[in-house]
Amino acid sequence: MEMGMNSVQPNAQFPVPHKSLSLDINGNKTDIVISKYEDSFMVMVTQIGCMGAILVARKDESVFSDPTYNVSVLFGKRDEVSKVIILFNVSGSGSARSLMISHGLKDHSQATMKYIVSTIIENRLW
Incomplete structure (x- = not known):
């Protein structure tokens, strides 16, 4: 499996703090x-x-009681891949802020999803 990070671009000029990344994951x-x-x-x-x-x-x-997580689908299907990404990131946030995630993937393999999740965790803003 070929994976590599091409660029990371934090941008403080945009009104909303954000990071943009471009990766090559198995040619995608x-x-x-x-x-x-x-x-x-x-x-x-x-x-x-x-x-x-x-x-x-x-x-x-x-x-x-312990915290619970409420996941709502705004558009598309609720699939396990999305649920895993969302719950993993929310539970690591230590924040009461909600997390919205959009994904449009060609490759839903477990290796790709692990790589995407670890990249998000490494670059998170929370």
């Missing part, structure tokens, strides 16, 4: 944009050049 150009808004984070991952399924995860905390 993969673009990732991670944005930090006042009340949420947005992660866009695409190999098809546009947004795909869009999901939102919110962390619900209670003094009487």
Whole structure:
């Protein structure tokens, strides 16, 4: 499996703090944009050049129980790949902000998904 990072471009000039990454994963150009808004984070991952399924995860905390995560599908199907990415990133955020993720992928293999998740974690803004 060939994987490599072509560029990472943090941009402080844009009104919303964000990072843009362009990766080559098994010959598939993969673009990732991670944005930090006042009340949420947005992660866009695409190999098809546009947004795909869009999901939102919110962390619900209670003094009487462990936190729970509410995942809503805004567009597209709720599949296990999306759920894993969202829950992994939200649980690592330590934040009450919601996380919106959009993914349009050609390659849904486990190795590709692990690489995308680790790249997001390494470049997260939370």
